[in-house]
Amino acid sequence: MLKTEMRNPDTYGIDKMSALEIAEIINRENAKVTVAVEAALPQIAAVCDAAADAIKQGGRVFYIGSGTSGRLAVCDAAECPPTFGVPYGLFNGIIAGGEGCMFKAAENAEDNPAAGVEDLKARNFCEKDILIGISASGSAAYVISAVSYAKSVGARAFSVTNNPESELGKAADIDICADTGPEVITGSTRMKAGTAQKIILNMISTAAMVKCGCVYENMMINLKPTNKKLTRRMVGIVTEILGCTAEEAEKRLDESGWSIRKAVE
Secondary structure, X not given: OOHHHOOOHHHOOHHHOOHHXXXXXXXXXXXXXXXXXXXXXXXXXXXXXXXXXXXXXOOOEEEEEOHHHHHHHHHHHHHHHHHHOOOOOOEEEEEOOOHHHHOXXXXXXXXXXXXXXXXXXXXXXXXXXXXXXXXXXOOOHHHHHHHHHHHHOOOEEEEXXXXXXXXXXXXXXXXXXXXXOOOOOOOOOOOHHHHHHHHHHHHHHHHHHHHOOOEEOOXXXXXXXXXXXXXHHHHHHHHHHHOOOHHHHHHHHHHOOOOHHHHOO
């Protein structure tokens, strides 16, 4: 049996616990997530390098998954443009069943292998791109077929899983397996497995963007003034880099068309 489908002996009596006890046991289980991710850091680093290399060579990064994995894929891809100032389409999140499945579950979508291939073809996936397939069980046919297709066109394909030696992991060039074990609620991989996936995707996109020059020291220097919060943040970044007043920083940003890079030259 897959580890993520096993019963967790520490939570057999969860249905009789108080709310505080339930929160405490979930918190204890969540502490195991970072340990599982730490064990996979060498594989994570290799995929980070591959993502950065693909972007530098004009390629794109694609995430693909079903259910929770697909929603996490879409979230991480959507957050890259506002965070790093890169164009939409550089990072792409694909969820089985299409956009509507972000809001309403379609559990059978993961069983359609043809759809995984078609969803990549519809986005003109090519050999310059990379694919990261995400599946807690590592058995989602939709994701496995997408990984196989990516490799067939000469692209590199990787996986994020939560069960060792899974079919998806074996199909990928590199498998990032965060072995989070049995869930608090049996089979509910939206919990520890999903948390591990979120952490890993954050690492991949962040490290790739750092390596592509989208971060100065630890500051987001490609920000756009799309709301009041980000406008204030941009002023703060220029103030920090130049050691000037907020008034001088805002003046420089105005004169540079609100480009942090130009403002600090």
